[in-house]
Amino acid sequence: VQLQASGGGLVQPGGSLRLSCAASGDSLDYYAIGWFRQAPEKEREGVSCISAVDGGIYYKDSVQGRFTVSKDKANNTVYLEMNNLKAEDTAAYFCATRANRSPRCKTKWTLVADYANWGQGTLVTVSS
Numbered sequence: 001v002q003l004q005a006s007g008g009g010l011v012q013p014g015g016s017l018r019l020s021c022a023a024s025g026d027s028l029d030y031y032a033i034g035w036f037r038q039a040p041e042k043e044r045e046g047v048s049c050i051s052a053v054d055g056g057i058y059y060k061d062s063v064q065g066r067f068t069v070s071k072d073k074a075n076n077t078v079y080l081e082m083n084n085l086k087a088e089d090t091a092a093y094f095c096a097t098r099a100n101r102s103p104r105c106k107t108k109w110t111l112v113a114d115y116a117n118w119g120q121g122t123l124v125t126v127s128s
Contacts, residue, residue, distance in 0.1 A: 046110030
């Protein structure tokens with residue numbers, strides 16, 4: 001499966017953005033999708049994970065209640081709705097899947113090394 005993330009941009013603190021992760025080559029019905037971000041000079045970190053089955057959805061603590069992940073089966077796309085954005089949310093955002101058809105988020109879904117298929121990043125800048 002190939003992934004393409006988009007939707008980043010410049011937004012003021014308190015603003016909102018919706019990121020998209022469009023998949024091609026296979027159906028997202030078979031994959032859990034992880035959202036990650038990487039700020040300058042920082043390690044990549046897990047933001048959210050959505051399972052393809054069992055309804056499992058997970059968030060990093062600092063985005064819980066502000067970010068919402070969802071899936072559009074018809075368009076084979078996963079979205080990350082980000083509200084009440086803060087300066088510390090500034091980063092390049094990536095979507096990813098594990099190497100094989102793995103429909104469930106793992107318990108330790110934030111482990112970057114578990115993911116083999118990465119879309120290109122989309123930059124989110126939160127600044128006044």
